[in-house]
Amino acid sequence: MNFCSHCGSRDIGLRVPEGDTLPRFVCSACGVIHYQNPQVVVGCLPEYENQVLLCRRAIEPRYGKWTLPAGFLENGESIATGAQRETIEEAGARVEVGDLYTVISLPYINQVYIMFRARLLDLDFGPGTESLEVRLFGEDEVPWEELAFRTITRTLRNYFLDRKRGAFPTHVSTLERRPPVRPELTAAA
Numbered sequence: 213m214n215f216c217s218h219c220g221s222r223d224i225g226l227r228v229p230e231g232d233t234l235p236r237f238v239c240s241a242c243g244v245i246h247y248q249n250p251q252v253v254v255g256c257l258p259e260y261e262n263q264v265l266l267c268r269r270a271i272e273p274r275y276g277k278w279t280l281p282a283g284f285l286e287n288g289e290s291i292a293t294g295a296q297r298e299t300i301e302e303a304g305a306r307v308e309v310g311d312l313y314t315v316i317s318l319p320y321i322n323q324v325y326i327m328f329r330a331r332l333l334d335l336d337f338g339p340g341t342e343s344l345e346v347r348l349f350g351e352d353e354v355p356w357e358e359l360a361f362r363t364i365t366r367t368l369r370n371y372f373l374d375r376k377r378g379a380f381p382t383h384v385s386t387l388e389r390r391p392p393v394r395p396e397l398t399a400a401a
């Protein structure tokens with residue numbers, strides 16, 4: 213942070229405010245504390261008969277990879293409304309938002325993913341501006357190696373396992389930073 217978005221001053225620095233425990237960006241001119249907190253990503257797992265709806269990304273990161281419709285929650289929006297909006301924007305798909313399904317913390321990038329199961333209401337869907345392609349996949353057709361994010365892989369893996377068991381509990385988990393590949397191991401192999 214280079215300047216204060218409240219008063220415009222450049223006299224801003226990281227320090228622990230009185231009574232707080234973490235360093236924050238504090239403006240020395242106006243005294244405003246600029247808190248930075250995680251972003252919430254909301255989305256749907258749209259189901260139609262035995263298939264799920266995926267979108268192929270037309271934007272970076274992960275251009276060309278497949279994902280479930282999801283995006284950043286907006287101010288003034290509930291998580292279910294945000295998930296429904298993202299599904300319309302990215303997949304042109306109308307859904308009835310169902311049960312909360314996965315909640316995944318990503319502390320290393322300061323995000324929380326919240327995914328709902330959803331019932332696709334009709335087959336009149338198509339790519340929005342952020343998608344190249346939208347289509348339904350049966351379990352055997354899911355492009356597992358071409359999925360955009362680990363959160364999406366985890367959500368879909370849970371889903372197909374749960375479908376076999378016939379129960380869809382809410383899954384709450386955390387993904388840590390992926391460990392770097394150790395070159396000495398690659399070389400030995």
Ligand SMILES: [Zn+2]
Nearest residue numbers: 216219239242
């Ligand atoms: Zn200020």
